[in-house]
Amino acid sequence: xxxxxxxxxxxxxxxxxxxxxxxxxxxxxxxxxxxxxxxxxxxxxxxxxxxxxxxxxxxxxxxxxxxxxxxxxxxxxxxxxxxxxxxxxxxxxxxxxxxxxxxxxxxxxxxxxxxxxxxxxxxxxxxxxxxxxxxxxxxxxxxxxxxxxxxxxxxxxxxxxxxxxxxxxxxxxxxxxxxxxxxxxxxxxxxxxxxxxxxxxxxxxxxxxxxxxxxxxxxxxxxxxxxxxxxxxxxxxxxxxxxxxxxxxxxxxxxxxxxxxxxxxxxxxxxxxxxxxxxxxxxxxxxxxxxxxxxxxxxxxxxxxxxxxxxxxxxxxxxxxxxxxxxxxxxxxxxxxxxxxxxxxxxxxxxxxxxxxxxxxx
Numbered sequence: 001x002x003x004x005x006x007x008x009x010x011x012x013x014x015x016x017x018x019x020x021x022x023x024x025x026x027x028x029x030x031x032x033x034x035x036x037x038x039x040x041x042x043x044x045x046x047x048x049x050x051x052x053x054x055x056x057x058x059x060x061x062x063x064x065x066x067x068x069x070x071x072x073x074x075x076x077x078x079x080x081x082x083x084x085x086x087x088x089x090x091x092x093x094x095x096x097x098x099x100x101x102x103x104x105x106x107x108x109x110x111x112x113x114x115x116x117x118x119x120x121x122x123x124x125x126x127x128x129x130x131x132x133x134x135x136x137x138x139x140x141x142x143x144x145x146x147x148x149x150x151x152x153x154x155x156x157x158x159x160x161x162x163x164x165x166x167x168x169x170x171x172x173x174x175x176x177x178x179x180x181x182x183x184x185x186x187x188x189x190x191x192x193x194x195x196x197x198x199x200x201x202x203x204x205x206x207x208x209x210x211x212x213x214x215x216x217x218x219x220x221x222x223x224x225x226x227x228x229x230x231x232x233x234x235x236x237x238x239x240x241x242x243x244x245x246x247x248x249x250x251x252x253x254x255x256x257x258x259x260x261x262x263x264x265x266x267x268x269x270x271x272x273x274x275x276x277x278x279x280x281x282x283x284x285x286x287x288x289x290x291x292x293x294x295x296x297x298x299x300x301x302x303x304x305x306x307x308x309x310x311x312x313x314x315x316x317x318x319x320x321x322x323x324x325x326x327x328x329x330x331x332x333x334x335x336x337x338x339x340x341x342x343x344x345x346x347x348x349x350x351x352x353x354x355x356x357x358x359x360x361x362x
Contacts, residue, residue, distance in 0.1 A: 045070075151171055298357045
């Protein structure tokens with residue numbers, strides 16, 4: 001049984017982040033189940049564009065062959081090599097298009113994706129790339145089934161384009177810290193709330209008022225829908241804003257920032273990668289919005305520093321360069337290896353640590 005709000009009862013008032021629909025595609029070859037998938041994949045790798053003509057599974061087969069072609073002559077044992085390979089795969093795979101007709105995938109044996117009706121009320125017939133459809137499909141499955149996260153009783157139903165954690169070491173670390181927090185529990189601010197897990201943990205820990213901000217309207221909608229399912233609804237206020245918004249009274253500010261420096265190509269990337277100057281801007285905002293004596297908790301990971309000595313730890317850099325914040329305490333926990341069931345590339349986690357930095361406003 002599904003426990004999320006029914007989509008037909010929801011009025012879409014926001015300009016949701018969504019894959020951009022294309023009115024038409026030109027200079028494409030039509031590929032189907034009778035075509036050689038290896039040849040089709042090679043053409044995509046050589047720069048051609050294609051559109052699927054019959055079965056959804058044909059697209060799966062072609063992109064599987066693209067992956068094989070890219071990995072056959074490439075060493076992927078380093079972080080940078082693996083990331084470069086993913087970027088190239090993204091570029092090539094987005095040359096494979098699919099037609100959407102009357103907000104349904106115009107292919108046989110295609111999945112039914114509710115996002116096509118909900119995110120595209122303004123257009124019925126258009127084109128998307130096959131990877132975009134794969135993303136919509138997996139997101140819809142998560143939304144329908146819901147996800148269980150440590151420290152929460154209720155399952156969450158992440159709206160499309162909303163980040164949610166798939167590793168939980170940092171959540172456990174935060175839960176332990178929160179249980180011991182001896183400060184005021186009047187007002188807490190969750191910056192960049194994503195699916196809302198930290199805001200819900202703060203509410204569950206007895207904070208009288210929790211403000212959750214996010215620049216991504218999909219994330220705000222995601223938390224709004226989940227709060228509407230909870231009875232009684234937790235005292236969480238939502239604000240679509242960049243970083244702090246106008247809040248200046250929080251006793252505790254919590255932030256789970258991006259952990260890796262890199263290019264941002266979409267809303268989910270903003271939760272994973274940060275660009276030059278991001279942490280400078282964050283700490284400037286924090287200094288302007290936090291009262292003396294209030295606490296700032298950042299959840300981070302040493303992943304980037306472990307893979308490259310050139311990566312400066314942004315929190316350490318702030319503490320070294322300024323007296324705006326003082327370190328109250330730092331907690332660490334070893335990262336558990338990926339599940340054996342995951343398809344993600346396995347990497348060594350022996351020296352990888354999640355970190356909790358508790359800072360005091362000077």
